[in-house]
Amino acid sequence: MLMTQLQRDDVGWGDVRPSGSHEIWEEPRRHCQPFRPSARKPLRRGGGGGVAATSSEAVLEVGGWDRPAVRGEEMSGFVGVVVSDPSLQGQFTQVELRSLKAKFLSLKRESGHVTTKNILVLMKKLRGLNELISDEEIAAHLSQSYPDSDQEIEFESFLREYLNLQSMVSAKEGSGGGGGGKTSSSFLKSSTTTLLHNLNQAEKSSYVAHINTYLGEDPFLRKYLPIDPSGNQLFDLVRDGVLLCKLINVAVPGTIDERAINKKRVLNPWERNENHTLCLNSAKAIGCTVVNIGTQDLVEGRPHLILGLISQIIKIQLLADLNLKKTPQLVELFDDSKDIDEVLSLSPEKMLLRWMNHHLKKAGYKKTVSNFSTDVKDGEAYAYLLKALAPDNSPETTLETKDPNERAKLVLEQAEKLDCKRYLTPKDITEGSANLNLAFVAQIFQHRNGLTSDTKQVTLTQTTTHDDVLLSREERAFRMWINSLGVDSYVNNVFEDIRNGWVLLEVLDKISPGSVNWKLASKPPIKLPFRKLENCNQVVKIGKELKFSLVNLAGNDIVQGNKKLIVALLWQLMRFNILQLLNRLRFHSQVSQGKEITDAGILNWANSKVKASGRTSQMESFKDKSLSNGLFFLELLSAVQPRVVNWKVVAKGGDDEEKKLNATYIISVARKLGCSVFLLPEDIIEVNQKMILTLTASIMYWSLQKQPQSQSEMSEQSEPSSIASDGASDIASEDAASTTAASEGEEVNSLSDSISILTTDDATSNAPPAENGNGVAGS
Secondary structure, eight states, X not given: OOOOHHHHHHHTTTTOOBOOOOOSSSOTTOOOOOOOOOOOOOOOTTXXXXXXXXXXXXXXXXXXXXXXXXXXXXXXXXXXXXXXXXHHHTTSOHHHHHHHHHHHHHHHHHHSSOBHHHHHHHHHTSTTTTTTSOHHHHHHHHHHHOSSTTOBOOHHHHHHHHHHHHHHHHHHHHTTSOOOOOOOSSGGGSOOOBOOSOOOHHHHHHHHHHHHHHHTTOTTXXXXXXXXXXXXXXXXXXXXXXXXXXHHHHHXXXXXXXXXXXXXXXXXXXXXXXXXXXHHHHHHHTTOOOTTOOHHHHHTTOHHHHHHHHHHHHHHHHTTTOSTTTOGGGGGGSOTTSOHHHHHTXXXXXXXXXXXXXXXXXXXXXXXXXXXXXXXXXXXXXXXXXXXXXXXXXOTHHHHOOOHHHHHHHHHHHHHTTTOOOOSOHHHHHTTOHHHHHHHHXXXXXXXXXXXXXXXXXXXXXXXXXXXXXXXHHHHHHHHXXXXXXXXXXXXXHHHHTTTSHHHHHHHHHHSTTOOOGGGOOOSSOOSHHHHHHHHHHHHHHHHHTTOOOTTOOHHHHHTTOHHHHHHHHHHHHHHHHHHHHHHHHHHTTOOTTOOOOHHHHHHXXXXXXXXXXOOOOOXXXXXGGGGGSHHHHHHHHHHOGGGOOGGGOOOOOSHHHHHXXXXXXXXHHHHHTOOOOOOHHHHHTTOHHHHHHHHHHHHHHHHHHSOOOHHHHHHHHSOOHHHHHHXXXXXXXXHHHHHHHHTXXXXXXXXXXXXXXXXXXXXXXXXXXXXXXXXXXX
């Protein structure tokens, strides 16, 4: 199971990297987020030297660029950027290096060679540098290192100067430069990116203890557990991908079908790559932010990246019950005047703080806890919290103790009596370790939340219709899609978080760069209602410019949180993104003949692929009820990559249980292949036509990315059959019908009708390709 150094050398891991997962929701060329500088020492030219960080939360995110497609790149192949200086290479992930290298080579091709003169233009494009450093300062710095403006600069020298400029940014911020860095209220917005190399040993030990507890009895992993927290066994163990996949299933049970995990004592490079691709795509599907981490980073066992990912997975598990759906008793924390949608929109972290302060107030604690670091360092808040929840286990001596270390020790002893696992030490409390203290409070909540189970208010959160359930699934898919785009805001609840229009503007800027007039936009927090309306009006205006059908939608509908209209708008955004990506990829294949890919083209492509593989299944439309057994999609996946489906574990799909097994397997196999999909098994079983389209398009996208289609195949697609045309138009035709019904004030009975109040006509699919080759994710 563990990959020895000899095995790594045999397959050349030091020189190459897997191409990683390709995503339907992001331009394949864009894998990086805006750079947020971390404190680091500048690297000297020609030198190396380690760079220290203070915690495992320090991050580096490289400026957003498009990565030109590598000729001949395939999912089963390996492409990497090698830097001769190991200490320099260690400052970047392969995703970052590939992005930087591509832009550097692009400049070199355009200019013949890279010098101080023309590299200034490149440096200015690095978002994060030009926010705090002027063009003149960048030019002055480069002139000090390279007095001769015509001197040619090599790639490694460029990397060093880039890091030195980052240190200048950090120095400015540290000296009171305004603290203008963007922060997020949610831990999930912390991207899993390049963390510097001094790891937080306390957090590592806590995560290891968590893994030992929850996976210690796993049939496959128990021979490798328990892990010793003092060594590097954890980082060795994750190199084949099995442990991380299992941990994701602990956090959100059923996310990964274990039949899709490659589980052998020794895995070959392709099998390892598949496991890591499955892991990263599944992590995104449960809400993790994994922008700048690739499969090769996991294969190499990079400690800083692995701990960042594990941290997010564990937090998702610990905070899973902190919502009204899982714990309706939480409604007790809010007064009757509180809008239930506003309550639903709270992040798990904020909900946990509200729960904690609720009990602290009842116990007589005079302060308000607003964070899990400085506000809990003295242990006093914990003493009051445990007194409120378990008075029998909370002696007065805990509060009377003056020594914070002694009080923290007593607090942990009392928590153990509630069966809370000891994942942190008294020192972690007194030093204010935010991650570990959050995990500690979440554990207390899980074991004793102190909320009444008999309240009339609870019924408010338990009365749901079938349409509500379907609408909730759609909301989840759109939420995960938005968060996967890498926008600055993290969405906890679509229907509440987009009401000020800002998140929608961020999404539009990602999928249609330059479409947003930011001078006319108001950034949260927005107190004046008309400012929210201005944002939403601009959203509607841009939607019309993109040829969305917005007949019944006005900016005020978004502000008011009209769920049906919001879902319809989000569907058009997602569909526009899908078709835009597919069309760009098709133009790159040089066989498009000027034809645009439409819904009908996607349908016809899928049928052609399955037919060409020698099978007879066909899909009449994206709402074809025969799709519910899952066999067509398994045949499609097998057609694009024969080895990815294990037909020995596929069920016939004759009853509901077998359909559920196949649907779960389809989603995991698609993610393992490299597709970024956010639907649930129920969407396949119930044939949710919109989610079925996204799944089909994601598979098509991966297939086109792997190997451009032949001229004949594209020719077939350019002349879709009548069945394909009719089937693909079902969505639009139903949309038109529901639009009429809505305008007449009639009740809309089905979810597919309600989401389709806004039509999604063929004009949406006729989006022109982006100019200048810019990626869909923005500039």
